[in-house]
Amino acid sequence: MEALIAHEVTKRYSQHLALDRVSLAIPAQTIFGLLGPNGAGKTTLIRIINQIIQADEGTITLFGERLQEKHIGTIGYLPEERGLYKKMRVGEQLIYFAQLKGLSRQEAVARSKAWITKFEIKEWWNKKVEDLSKGMAQKVQFISTVMHEPRLIILDEPFSGFDPINAQLITKEILELKEKGCTIIFSTHRMETVEDLCDHIALIDKSKKILEGSKRQVKETYRTHTYTVEHRGAFDLDAAKYRLIQQRIVEDNFYKSVIAVNDNSGPNQLLRDLIPVTEVHSFIEKIPTMSEIFITLVKGGNHE
Amino acid sequence: MNKIWLIMKREFLTRVQKRSFLIATILIPLIFPLIMGITVYFSSEQKRHAEKKEIQYVDESGLFVPDTSVFRFKPFPGNFSQARLLLDADSNAVGTLLHIPKLDVMRPAGITLYGKTNLSPSDIASLEQMLEDRIRDVKMKQLKVDQKLLDELKTDVSIEAITVTEGGHEEASDSTILFGMGMACGILMYMFIFIYGAQIMQGVIEEKSSKVVEIIVSSVRPFQLMMGKILGLASVGLLQFLIWIILITVVSTTLLTYFGVSMPQQQMLEEVGRQYPDTAAAQNYAVASFMKIWDQIPLTYVILNFLFYFLGGYLLYGALFAAVGAAVDSPAEAQQFMFPITIPMLIAYLSLFAFVLEDHDSAISVWLSIIPFTAPITMIGRLGFGVPWWQLLLSQGLLILGFIFTTWAAGRIYRIGILMHGAKVNYRVLLKWFLMRN
Numbered sequence: 001m002e003a004l005i006a007h008e009v010t011k012r013y014s015q016h017l018a019l020d021r022v023s024l025a026i027p028a029q030t031i032f033g034l035l036g037p038n039g040a041g042k043t044t045l046i047r048i049i050n051q052i053i054q055a056d057e058g059t060i061t062l063f064g065e066r067l068q069e070k071h072i073g074t075i076g077y078l079p080e081e082r083g084l085y086k087k088m089r090v091g092e093q094l095i096y097f098a099q100l101k102g103l104s105r106q107e108a109v110a111r112s113k114a115w116i117t118k119f120e121i122k123e124w125w126n127k128k129v130e131d132l133s134k135g136m137a138q139k140v141q142f143i144s145t146v147m148h149e150p151r152l153i154i155l156d157e158p159f160s161g162f163d164p165i166n167a168q169l170i171t172k173e174i175l176e177l178k179e180k181g182c183t184i185i186f187s188t189h190r191m192e193t194v195e196d197l198c199d200h201i202a203l204i205d206k207s208k209k210i211l212e213g214s215k216r217q218v219k220e221t222y223r224t225h226t227y228t229v230e231h232r233g234a235f236d237l238d239a240a241k242y243r244l245i246q247q248r249i250v251e252d253n254f255y256k257s258v259i260a261v262n263d264n265s266g267p268n269q270l271l272r273d274l275i276p277v278t279e280v281h282s283f284i285e286k287i288p289t290m291s292e293i294f295i296t297l298v299k300g301g302n303h304e
Numbered sequence: 305m306n307k308i309w310l311i312m313k314r315e316f317l318t319r320v321q322k323r324s325f326l327i328a329t330i331l332i333p334l335i336f337p338l339i340m341g342i343t344v345y346f347s348s349e350q351k352r353h354a355e356k357k358e359i360q361y362v363d364e365s366g367l368f369v370p371d372t373s374v375f376r377f378k379p380f381p382g383n384f385s386q387a388r389l390l391l392d393a394d395s396n397a398v399g400t401l402l403h404i405p406k407l408d409v410m411r412p413a414g415i416t417l418y419g420k421t422n423l424s425p426s427d428i429a430s431l432e433q434m435l436e437d438r439i440r441d442v443k444m445k446q447l448k449v450d451q452k453l454l455d456e457l458k459t460d461v462s463i464e465a466i467t468v469t470e471g472g473h474e475e476a477s478d479s480t481i482l483f484g485m486g487m488a489c490g491i492l493m494y495m496f497i498f499i500y501g502a503q504i505m506q507g508v509i510e511e512k513s514s515k516v517v518e519i520i521v522s523s524v525r526p527f528q529l530m531m532g533k534i535l536g537l538a539s540v541g542l543l544q545f546l547i548w549i550i551l552i553t554v555v556s557t558t559l560l561t562y563f564g565v566s567m568p569q570q571q572m573l574e575e576v577g578r579q580y581p582d583t584a585a586a587q588n589y590a591v592a593s594f595m596k597i598w599d600q601i602p603l604t605y606v607i608l609n610f611l612f613y614f615l616g617g618y619l620l621y622g623a624l625f626a627a628v629g630a631a632v633d634s635p636a637e638a639q640q641f642m643f644p645i646t647i648p649m650l651i652a653y654l655s656l657f658a659f660v661l662e663d664h665d666s667a668i669s670v671w672l673s674i675i676p677f678t679a680p681i682t683m684i685g686r687l688g689f690g691v692p693w694w695q696l697l698l699s700q701g702l703l704i705l706g707f708i709f710t711t712w713a714a715g716r717i718y719r720i721g722i723l724m725h726g727a728k729v730n731y732r733v734l735l736k737w738f739l740m741r742n
Contacts, residue, residue, distance in 0.1 A: 052522055056741070077519065081515035083517065084514070088318065096310070100520065
């Protein structure tokens with residue numbers, strides 16, 4: 001089941017095309033990384049999903065239904081530019097936001113109390129937001145994003161402004177929410193976050209989606225069939241089948257070599273060919289990092 | 305609808321709970337009378353203690369009888385040519401010198417005032433009045449009118465104007481009181497609309513700059529947010545107005561009771577009249593007519609209309625203020641868009657003083673009080689003088705249409721503006737936002 005399906009979504013501003021026939025399928029109960037350089041159109045897409053603006057063309061389907069007003073309570077949104085009412089007290093503010101999402105006052109009070117207890121920030125209840133540190137405000141903001149138990153949570157750069165301890169706390173929360181059945185969309189530049197947390201990704205560049213799939217699939221697609229081998233004793237390989245990119249001596253007779261397989265014959269064949277000529281100490285496929293894939297694709301630029 | 309209500313409630317509560325609201329609400333009705341009292345007190349004190357200006361005079365006509373109630377007159381020791389010599393040598397030597405040459409009372413000419421011109425126009429006017437009176441008396445005597453007749457000729461006339469209302473009732477009216485009331489209501493209206501409109505703008509800018517707006521518009525429509533804000537502040541304004549009315553009533557009643565003048569005015573006047581039968585007669589009449597007119601001003605009618613025009617004018621302008629707030633990133637930038645909002649308000653305000661109160665039935669006054677953008681201030685000024693019901697109805701109907709229109713137009717700018725940060729905004733951009741599809 002797909003949590004969200006975007007079909008041919010297009011958004012035009014007078015000067016430029018913000019989204020050009022973008023289609024996406026976000027599987028339920030996954031963490032979905034929405035990647036792309038600044039100005040690619042991520043925020044526009046997120047705003048369309050949040051019904052802050054409307055698409056010119058195309059449709060959005062949320063849990064099998066056409067996106068509509070009642071879905072406001074189904075989505076939790078943490079914008080990149082965080083914002084709270086500075087003069088308002090933490091408690092009041094949490095209740096207010098939850099009510100705007102459709103919770104009754106009674107329920108809003110109960111849940112916000114539960115959350116601040118969970119985050120061990122009970123003593124902030126009556127503090128004004130302007131008296132909180134940035135990290136504290138971030139926590140409050142996170143609570144307000146998830147308090148109404150949305151089935152789809154959209155987090156725009158969720159870790160900016162968090163120290164490592166709080167980032168870990170939020171990570172734990174996010175994984176817990178996923179376990180409970182939530183679908184989470186991450187919009188981020190931080191590739192390590194994507195590497196660690198995302199199950200699926202989509203890459204948007206210059207208003208177009210240029211890549212989509214599970215992390216595994218993507219890595220498979222952009223696999224370079226390159227292996228790093230540590231071994232004793234130098235060797236040469238059949239130049240028709242292999243390309244020896246680098247062979248570096250580490251100490252004495254120990255080497256580290258990078259080998260590219262030309263005909264995609266796979267790691268086992270390479271191992272078979274290596275064993276007769278050297279003593280293999282370690283053998284590892286060089287899998288491209290998300291960061292490398294991102295840079296290759298965006299810098300390559302030509303995605304027609 | 306429920307969400308507009310939530311937003312309205314938040315706006316209302318956060319503002320009402322502020323200390324500044326409490327202070328303004330309680331102090332303003334006390335401060336206004338206090339300032340007025342102090343001003344009146346000091347100006348009368350000053351008048352009483354002000355030193356009379358000294359005027360030296362050379363009277364060659366022999367007619368001049370110095371009246372020392374306004375000036376200190378001192379005959380110049382010597383004749384006019386001596387005075388001139390002295391003046392030519394040193395302009396400070398004589399001060400102010402009044403020269404009355406030998407004159408023909410039928411054609412008095414050549415009366416001159418010399419010296420440093422430190423006399424105000426009103427001083428000169430009273431000097432002229434003094435001389436005119438004197439010359440008239442002399443003429444009368446020459447024409448053989450005797451003194452007794454002269455005294456009897458002096459009459460104090462005070463015209464009692466009667467407004468004939470549509471029901472055919474006769475009501476005494478005094479345009480001075482209506483004038484004052486119209487002016488006060490106009491000023492109050494102007495201030496109210498401006499202060500509350502500016503607060504909307506400030507609130508919008510705050511939400512935009514603190515970025516909280518993005519979270520809110522993911523839960524509510526931008527239009528709901530704008531309406532909630534405008535209505536929330538309107539309710540704050542109404543509450544404040546209500547408290548002021550109650551406070552003023554309570555304070556004035558308490559004061560009147562304290563000074564022991566709570567009895568009905570008529571009775572009070574009779575009492576005063578009995579105690580001072582001669583001197584107070586004329587004054588009593590003036591006070592009585594004042595009270596009579598004050599009683600006849602339909603206060604409920606005025607207050608209800610004031611509330612209507614406040615709400616209407618506030619909604620009309622409030623939406624525009626909200627749109628300006630949405631278009632900019634800081635209050636400083638807002639300045640450039642304030643101009644078109646301020647102009648109609650200023651026109652209404654200035655014309656109220658210039659001619660609307662004076663000439664409340666002239667075509668331009670009528671039109672200004674019908675056009676929605678100027679109506680709140682000008683109509684409230686005209687109200688006391690009696691406004692035909694069709695004008696009132698037309699004006700109010702158009703005001704309602706007017707604020708529906710501005711709210712709609714402002715909403716279109718608002719929905720785009722609140723999401724734009726750091727954009728360079730001018731009127732063309734605003735138009736583009738206005739025309740933009742959702």
